[in-house]
Amino acid sequence: MPPILILGLGNDIISDDAAGLLVARMVREELAGVADVVESSLSGLALLELLLGYERVIIVDAEGTGQRPPGSITEIDPAALDALIAPSPHYAGLPEMFAIAEQLGLDFPKEIRILAIEAENLSEIGGPVSEAVRVALPEAAARVTEMARGWASQD
Amino acid sequence: MSSKVTIDPITRLEGHGKVDIFLDDSGNVERAYFQIPELRGFEKFAEGRPAEDMPQITSRICGVCPTAHHMAATKAMDALYHVDPPASAKKIRELIYSAFFVEDHALHFFFLGGPDFVVGPTAPKAERNILGVLGKVGLEVGKEVIGLRKQMRDLISLAGGKVAHPVFGLPGGVAKALSAEDQAAFIAGAKHAVEFGLFSLQVFRDLVLTNEEYVNWITSDTYTHQTYYMGMVDGNNKVNFYDGQLRVVGPDGREYVKFAPADYLRHVAEHVEPWSYIKFCYLKGIGWKGFEDGAGSGVYAVAPLARLNAADGMATPRAQEAYEEYFQTLGGKPVHHTLANHWARLIEMLYAAERMVELTEDPEIISPTVRTLPIATPDEGIGVVEAPRGTLFHHYLSDAQGLVTKANLIVATQNNAARIAMSVDKSARGLIKAGEVNDGILNMVEMAFRAYDPCHGCATHALPGQMPIKISIYDQRHELVREIRRDG
Structure with missing residues (x-):
């Protein structure tokens, strides 16, 4: 398998939560042969299994910080995440995964980048993708493609 | 001065799953509220869609327990189409479901409950996490949890297809019969799961039960409520996750009612509070009397603690031994201690593993006849299973073409919502005195709801970000006086 994974997270029946999946679909064809493109609605540590075996990973997801205008694209450096206490396994996220993978010596990616798209609506089943998020998708897709191609040309 | 303290785990959704604590003039707790978000729009979304799509659609509304939604919806489809699956198909479903229970319960105990109990409720914050757990139980156990989980996931894929959402x-x-090779893989996995279940119970004995302080917390009044308990039981009143009748016992442990899942609307009603999105379930026959303990209040609980209370025992031998030890140790039935959920969860994990062995060794499990084709006109179907987090109801009505006209879901956390609210309120009152609110105290308030493993809205699948907790203190005019962020 290619050493690069694009992981779109989200849920295509819950409004803007579809963002990560839509970006994955937009880049799949273009990155054929360069990266595996996977869509998932799973949460928490279930994601660990998806990441194992890849060298580099780009995760695309919706976020609802309420701090940024909807459609904002933020690149998050996972190394900056240090939260280790998950209030629920639903939220057991990347910091836990990093810690566990490192402690247990698992074959975990050496580099993970996260692109988060600020959502407007993340709580309505069957709701539409908002206009602000919809117009941000091509840019997010372009950034994913550029990043993946950059990595591929290094190797 | 009255002030307000908010424990607000900022997830992907600002303001979801938060605790508001109101202090009185002397800094003691006047009232604490736990808010759980509600995912809106499912009923509307389902209307007009083919009913047979519901097992796939509902499995997409939760990133943690898709298998539970899939199973409840599938059983509802059996009822809606008036079709009785062959015995082999029911066994395959229960086998897959048992594997799901093993991995889900294992994950919860070691990765979520573990920091509170294996490391300790008052341990320094820096150690109260999965790394602290691994430090106590050893790295090998961590690998074992990950490995067991993977094995269970692989078995589920073997039987149900390797797809993002269950489709079996x-x-x-x-959709698919099991081959003899599949059966062999399941037998190996099931035996491994039994060993792991026994090992996990030993970890609990060694690290929790031998620690007087932990046991005192478990049995303390702060974490105790006397309510009704609901759980699914088989024909012998033993715990069953996949099928059976729903049995409710009172705070005295005696059977209050036992009913067929299809009759749930005669027994379960929902109460609305102005401060919460979630509807609080209660027993219709008793009525809503507020967030009160006792036989006169319709509040009931679901999930491991409740299931063990509502049944007369476990249907498999090793789990039955563990069940007896549990009640003997905790002073007989029923157990009202919320934190005992963690122990009950491990007993259930062992049961699920033993049940896997029984089902895989049954020659019928590889029967090629795995489906009865529906021929009747669809109309209405109710499907109920025990999800890891408690009883899960799916209810659909359709027209003669099988298009959904009405849908209703009651998820586990709704059943538990009233008791969770009571637990948070009571623990906050018991732990916060004279305005002293520190990290250890807040963690112990959180432990009250973590024991139930509440699902904070079925939409959440991941959090690629921080999980800080925000504490906001307001004066009596609800103006922000102070804000503290606990970053993980």
Whole structure:
């Protein structure tokens, strides 16, 4: 398998939560042969299994910080995440995964980048993708493609 | 001065799953509220869609327990299409479901409950996490949890297809029969799961039960409520996750009612509070009397603690031994201690593993006949299973073409919502005195709801970000006086 994974997270029946999946679909064809493109609605540590075996990973997801205008694209450096206490396994996220993978010596990616798209609506089943998020998708897709191609040309 | 303290785990959704604590003039707790978000719009979304799509659609609304939604919806489809699956198909469903229970319960105990109990409720914050757990139980155990989980996931894929969402359940059966090779893989996995279940119970004995302080917390009044308990039981009143009748016992442990899942609306009603999105379930026959303990209040609980209380025992031998030890140790039935959920969860994990062995060794499990084709006109179907987090109801009505006209879901956390609210309020009152609110105290308030493993809205799948907790203190005019962020 290619050493690069694009992981779109989200849920295509819950409004803007579809963002990560839509970006994955937009880049799949273009990155054929360069990266595996996977869509998932799973949460928490279930994601660990998806990441194992890849060298580099780009995760695309919706976020609802309420701090940024909807459609904002933020690149998050996972190394900056240090939260280790998950209030629920639903939220057991990347910091836990990093810690566990490192402690247990698992074959975990050496580099993970996260692109988060600020959502407007993340709580309505069957709701539409908002206009602000919809117009941000091509840019997010372009950034994913550029990043993946950059990595591929290094190797 | 009255002030307000908010424990607000900022997830992907600002303001979801938060605790508001109101202090009185002397800094003691006047009232604490736990808010759980509600995912809106499912009923509307389902209307007009083919009913047979519901097992796939509902499995997409939760990133943690898709298998539970898939199973409840599939059983509802059996009822809606008036079709009885072959015995082999029911066994395959229960086998897959048992594997799901093993991995889900294992994950919860070691990764979520573990920091509170294996490391300790008052341990320094820096150690109260999965790394602290691994430090106590050893790295090998961590690898074992990850490995067991992977094995269970692989078995589920073997039987149900390697897809993002489960697709094996169909009205009248399952999509695929098991081969003899599949069976062999399941037998190996099931035996491994039994060993792991026994090992986990030993970890609990060694690290929790031998620690007087932990046991005192478990049995303390702060974490105790006397309510009704609901759980699914088989024909012998033993715990069953996949099928059976729903049995409710009172705070005295005696059976209050036992009913067929299809009759749930005669027994379960929902109460609305102005401060919460969630509807609080209660027993219709008793009535809503507020967030009160006792036989006169309709509040009931679901999930491991409740299931063990509502049943007369476990249907498998090793789990039955563990069940007896549990009640003997905790002073007989029923156990009202919320934190005992963690122990009950491990007993259930062992039961699920033993049940896997029984089902895989049954020659019928590889029968090629796995579906009865539906021929009747669809109309209405109710499907109920025990999800890891408690009783899960799916209810659909359709027109003669099988298009959904009405849908209703009651998820586990709704059943538990009233008791969770009571637990948070009571623990906050018991732990916060004279305005002293520190990290250790807040963690112990959180432990009250973590024991239930509440699902904070079925939409959440991941959090690629921080999980800080925000504490906001307001004066009596609700103006922000102070804000503290606990970053993980």
